Amino acid sequence: MTAANSPGLVAELKAPAFEPYYQPVGGEIALFEAAAARRLPVLLKGPTGCGKTRFVEYMAWKLKRPLVTVACHDDLTTADLLGRYLIVGNETVWMDGPLTAAVRAGAICYLDEIVEARKDTTVVIHPLADSRRVLTVDKRGELLQAPDDFMLVISYNPGYQSILKEIKPSTRQRFVAMEFDYPSAELETKIVVAEGGVDEALARKLVKLGELTRNLKGQGLDEGASTRLLVHAAQLVSAGRTPDEAATAAVARALTDDADMTQTLHDLVRAVF
Amino acid sequence: MTSSAPSSRRLFEHELQERLDVVLFASPSHRSIDRLARSLEPLTRCQQEKVLHWAGIATRTNAEIGYLLATLAPVAFEQLDDEGFDAWVIAGLDGYDRDGLRRATELLRDVAGFGAARNGLARVTYAEVEARLTRFIQGLSGRPLALRSIGSDSAAWTDTESLFLPERMAERPSVEGNRRLYQATAALLWAQTRYGTFNADIDAAITALPDRRLALDWLSLLEAVRLEARIADELPGLAREIIGLHDAWPDVLTPALPRLQAPQATVQDSLALLPGLVVRGNKPPKFTLVGTLDPTAARWVRADRIARETKVLRNALVALKGVGGRRQGGEAVLDIAPGDDGAPAVRVDGEVVALPPEAQAAAQSLVQDLGELPPEALTPAGPGGWLPTDKEGAGPDLINERDADWRYDEWDYHRGAYRKGWCHVYEMDVAPGAAAYVGEVSARYRTLINQIRRRFEAVRGEDRTLGRQPEGEEIDLDALVDAHIDRRSGIEPSPRLFCRRIRSERSMAAMFMVDMSGSTKGWVNDAEREALIMLCEAIEALGDDYAIYGFSGWTRTRCDIYRIKSFVDRYDETVRRRIAGIEAKDYTRMGVAIRHLTKLLAAQPVRHKLLVTLSDGRPDDFGDEYRGTYGIEDTRRALQEARRQGIRSYCVTIDRHGADYLKHMVGPAAYTVLDEVAKLPVKLADIYRRLTAN
Numbered sequence: 001m002t003a004a005n006s007p008g009l010v011a012e013l014k015a016p017a018f019e020p021y022y023q024p025v026g027g028e029i030a031l032f033e034a035a036a037a038r039r040l041p042v043l044l045k046g047p048t049g050c051g052k053t054r055f056v057e058y059m060a061w062k063l064k065r066p067l068v069t070v071a072c073h074d075d076l077t078t079a080d081l082l083g084r085y086l087i088v089g090n091e092t093v094w095m096d097g098p099l100t101a102a103v104r105a106g107a108i109c110y111l112d113e114i115v116e117a118r119k120d121t122t123v124v125i126h127p128l129a130d131s132r133r134v135l136t137v138d139k140r141g142e143l144l145q146a147p148d149d150f151m152l153v154i155s156y157n158p159g160y161q162s163i164l165k166e167i168k169p170s171t172r173q174r175f176v177a178m179e180f181d182y183p184s185a186e187l188e189t190k191i192v193v194a195e196g197g198v199d200e201a202l203a204r205k206l207v208k209l210g211e212l213t214r215n216l217k218g219q220g221l222d223e224g225a226s227t228r229l230l231v232h233a234a235q236l237v238s239a240g241r242t243p244d245e246a247a248t249a250a251v252a253r254a255l256t257d258d259a260d261m262t263q264t265l266h267d268l269v270r271a272v273f
Numbered sequence: 274m275t276s277s278a279p280s281s282r283r284l285f286e287h288e289l290q291e292r293l294d295v296v297l298f299a300s301p302s303h304r305s306i307d308r309l310a311r312s313l314e315p316l317t318r319c320q321q322e323k324v325l326h327w328a329g330i331a332t333r334t335n336a337e338i339g340y341l342l343a344t345l346a347p348v349a350f351e352q353l354d355d356e357g358f359d360a361w362v363i364a365g366l367d368g369y370d371r372d373g374l375r376r377a378t379e380l381l382r383d384v385a386g387f388g389a390a391r392n393g394l395a396r397v398t399y400a401e402v403e404a405r406l407t408r409f410i411q412g413l414s415g416r417p418l419a420l421r422s423i424g425s426d427s428a429a430w431t432d433t434e435s436l437f438l439p440e441r442m443a444e445r446p447s448v449e450g451n452r453r454l455y456q457a458t459a460a461l462l463w464a465q466t467r468y469g470t471f472n473a474d475i476d477a478a479i480t481a482l483p484d485r486r487l488a489l490d491w492l493s494l495l496e497a498v499r500l501e502a503r504i505a506d507e508l509p510g511l512a513r514e515i516i517g518l519h520d521a522w523p524d525v526l527t528p529a530l531p532r533l534q535a536p537q538a539t540v541q542d543s544l545a546l547l548p549g550l551v552v553r554g555n556k557p558p559k560f561t562l563v564g565t566l567d568p569t570a571a572r573w574v575r576a577d578r579i580a581r582e583t584k585v586l587r588n589a590l591v592a593l594k595g596v597g598g599r600r601q602g603g604e605a606v607l608d609i610a611p612g613d614d615g616a617p618a619v620r621v622d623g624e625v626v627a628l629p630p631e632a633q634a635a636a637q638s639l640v641q642d643l644g645e646l647p648p649e650a651l652t653p654a655g656p657g658g659w660l661p662t663d664k665e666g667a668g669p670d671l672i673n674e675r676d677a678d679w680r681y682d683e684w685d686y687h688r689g690a691y692r693k694g695w696c697h698v699y700e701m702d703v704a705p706g707a708a709a710y711v712g713e714v715s716a717r718y719r720t721l722i723n724q725i726r727r728r729f730e731a732v733r734g735e736d737r738t739l740g741r742q743p744e745g746e747e748i749d750l751d752a753l754v755d756a757h758i759d760r761r762s763g764i765e766p767s768p769r770l771f772c773r774r775i776r777s778e779r780s781m782a783a784m785f786m787v788d789m790s791g792s793t794k795g796w797v798n799d800a801e802r803e804a805l806i807m808l809c810e811a812i813e814a815l816g817d818d819y820a821i822y823g824f825s826g827w828t829r830t831r832c833d834i835y836r837i838k839s840f841v842d843r844y845d846e847t848v849r850r851r852i853a854g855i856e857a858k859d860y861t862r863m864g865v866a867i868r869h870l871t872k873l874l875a876a877q878p879v880r881h882k883l884l885v886t887l888s889d890g891r892p893d894d895f896g897d898e899y900r901g902t903y904g905i906e907d908t909r910r911a912l913q914e915a916r917r918q919g920i921r922s923y924c925v926t927i928d929r930h931g932a933d934y935l936k937h938m939v940g941p942a943a944y945t946v947l948d949e950v951a952k953l954p955v956k957l958a959d960i961y962r963r964l965t966a967n
């Protein structure tokens with residue numbers, strides 16, 4: 001029962017080769033490093049598109065550890081995380097799932113949008129997320145002790161309003177929680193410049209638009225524009241679209257289907273450009 | 274629009290004559306082209322070209338009309354703008370196409386009538402723009418601003434909490450133009466609150482000036498110049514629109530422009546320039562979008578707000594410090610420094626902590642009003658730090674003939690404690706309404722109801738596949754592989770090799786709490802009833818457990834809860850007639866209603882419990898005891914109690930003027946404000962679907 005009969009994944013897991021662009025917004029890097037040093041799992045809370053994924057990519061590079069990302073969804077089964085037997089020719093071969101592979105390799109395993117996963121699935125991470133740091137792979141009768149470099153990171157968007165999609169207290173209380181939000185206007189402008197390839201003046205206007213849409217949260221919009229949407233708009237501009245067109249397509253239409261709200265967003269786009 | 278004429282010089286009589294000869298080629302020779310040419314000579318080149326252009330087109334249809342419209346053109350240009358002129362010609366030509374020459378001649382000759390009708394068409398009323406404008410202003414401002422209308426001849430103004438706009442605007446020749454005029458006017462008022470027009474004591478500054486009215490008129494104008502430049506920095510698109518909607522600022526202001534438009538200019542610069550203008554005694558020219566100022570009203574509202582926000586901030590600090598009861602025993606060491614972006618940076622025992630959202634909003638609002646946070650706002654409130662104005666009286670105690678069905682405690686924020694058994698609850702059925710009502714509404718909304726049903730069935734239809742079943746419609750490959758392996762290794766394989774699809778178990782119960790207070794009379798009540806019908810149709814499709822109760826009341830001794838559908842009732846004729854019978858009653862004491870319905874909901878044997886409140890404004894009751902902070906704090910408390918019992922709450926509020934108190938009352942991400950009643954029926958079912966999405 002060693003990794004030798006696990007084809008593929010483990011051999012490929014390497015730390016990121018290039019530094020991802022990441023703009024720090026507060027003490028998050030130091031906090032994450034401290035958690036990593038003490039082998040504590042981390043929960044990233046925050047709205048979608050505010051840089052959580054990017055942050056984890058950056059930390060993997062900084063800590064020189066491989067990164068395994070799993071986008072959770074409601075069909076994600078325990079086997080999808082742990083692994084399963086496959087039949088190859090006349091033989092059965094065990095294939096590690098991403099979580100098992102990450103544990104073996106001492107990687108960072110990032111479970112994105114954990115609430116999307118089925119409740120019974122999240123239970124398998126519990127023994128990994130407390131002081132035991134073990135993973136039980138039932139099917140193989142294997143008990144894996146996580147190496148020091150293994151780190152579990154999960155993300156969660158508290159803006160989801162469905163009561164069926166809350167993170168269970170028994171899960172959340174095992175994690176060091178870090179709160180993410182949209183960066184300040186100053187920093188967000190920098191990000192839009194760097195990621196969107198536009199000049200500072202235009203980035204500033206896009207960030208302004210973001211701020212205006214966030215004022216409408218709960219007043220007809222479920223969420224304001226995320227940093228991601230602003231980056232998208234900037235990228236459309238650097239691909240030759242007019243700012244007006246880009247903001248309408250990447251921001252206004254992405255935020256709502258409601259005709260009245262679309263009109264208001266359009267009024268705001270006009271006001272900004 | 275014309276093929277020639279790059280120059281803007283007017284055409285002289287002989288030139289016009291030549292062009293007219295060409296254009297009106299078919300015109301009978303007895304007509305006097307000279308006279309016509311002479312009458313067109315005073316028009317601008319642009320107008321002349323327009324006349325020639327249209328006369329040519331019309332002549333091709335009918336020579337008489339071409340000639341007639343050229344003859345009437347000078348009069349028409351007196352009464353209509355360029356767009357209006359085009360519309361007038363087109364109306365005439367349409368008349369010819371439809372009803373012949375007589376009708377066309379009549380139409381064209383009645384220039385005055387056409388102008389009047391056209392202005393009527395272009396006119397925009399406040400009611401037409403309110404919803405869109407409210408959302409726009411909400412987007413611009415972090416701080417909530419309400420919109421209200423005033424007489425159509427009054428100038429727009431703001432007291433820093435509401436924007437007062439004329440009932441009607443008709444100055445621009447087109448609907449779109451007048452809508453933008455509304456938007457520009459509102460934006461300049463918003464800018465007064467955003468860029469500190471009232472951050473100086475204007476009344477004191479102008480007392481020395483001879484004519485107060487004149488001084489305020491000039492100050493409005495100076496501020497408009499300054500604010501337009503401030504807007505241009507942050508929202509250039511909006512500034513361009515505003516500039517496009519007014520004439521050039523008067524010449525007398527030209528020397529002052531650089532000072533007013535400088536980025537660091539404040540209201541003090543406008544005030545400094547004021548005496549020079551007022552002393553000359555000239556009235557400023559009128560600009561519709563500039564509006565007017567009422568510094569006295571604004572000062573009161575502003576002072577009130579500053580006191581209120583200071584209190585919110587200080588209370589939040591107390592809570593952080595632990596005096597408020599968070600930590601028993603030792604107080605934490607609090608270190609507060611004004612941060613650069615408005616929110617104060619707070620450290621508790623050396624650790625940076627975030628202020629709760631309502632305190633952050635209060636801090637930002639204070640910075641907007643004062644330029645910085647005042648030191649008194651940064652000291653935690655002491656015990657008994659409430660201002661005497663907090664005290665509000667109770668309403669009269671009503672005597673009831675029967676004893677209350679239940680009694681509930683109520684949270685008194687003055688004391689920071691519950692008043693025991695304070696509210697008397699009576700539960701009763703809604704008296705049945707017209708039998709035909711639900712049928713009528715369902716018929717009217719049939720398409721919509723079908724849509725909603727389909728969408729909800731789709732939610733329910735998200736079945737789940739159970740693997741490793743002894744029987745089922747599909748083979749479970751995982752299980753089969755395992756069995757294969759087991760057999761090879763000599764272990765007895767499991768016979769559970771199949772998948773079975775099952776309906777996912779939602780285990781959901783929802784309680785809907787419907788406002789039946791007097792303020793819902795009319796439109797809101799209709800919308801509520803319609804919304805409930807859609808909702809029932811939708812939830813029936815899902816199969817979730819649900820109940821609907823109305824609430825209203827008259828003081829703490831008569832809190833009425835109206836049963837519309839209990840958890841055990843089916844959606845049948847009785848329930849339908851009760852929905853039809855929902856009517857506006859008295860007041861909105863929300864806390865007690867939440868407590869009672871929470872109790873009913875908590876007793877349900879399901880995993881997920883949801884309480885949805887539907888109301889049309891803030892909590893309120895007879896007498897001023899419950900009104901304002903008291904009611905909001907009690908409601909907030911009741912919602913927290915529900916949360917502790919594992920109940921999630923969601924508040925839907927219909928409030929055209931926005932609802933600044935909601936964020937505090939219900940906590941973040943747990944409410945929706947609908948600015949238009951008409952949207953409720955569609956939205957409520959949608960909200961429920963989103964809240965319970967798998």
Ligand SMILES: Nc1ncnc2c1ncn2[C@@H]1O[C@H](COP(=O)(O)OP(=O)(O)O)[C@@H](O)[C@H]1O
Pocket residue numbers: 021022023024025046047048049050051052053054055183191195227228231
């Ligand atoms: N702090 C940041 N530094 C660099 N890029 C960022 C940052 N925050 C947001 N972004 C940009 O926003 C996009 C979305 O961020 P992402 O990490 O995918 O969001 P999340 O995981 O929170 O949904 C990224 O692709 C990146 O372009």
Ligand SMILES: [Mg+2]
Pocket residue numbers: 049052053112
């Ligand atoms: Mg992500």
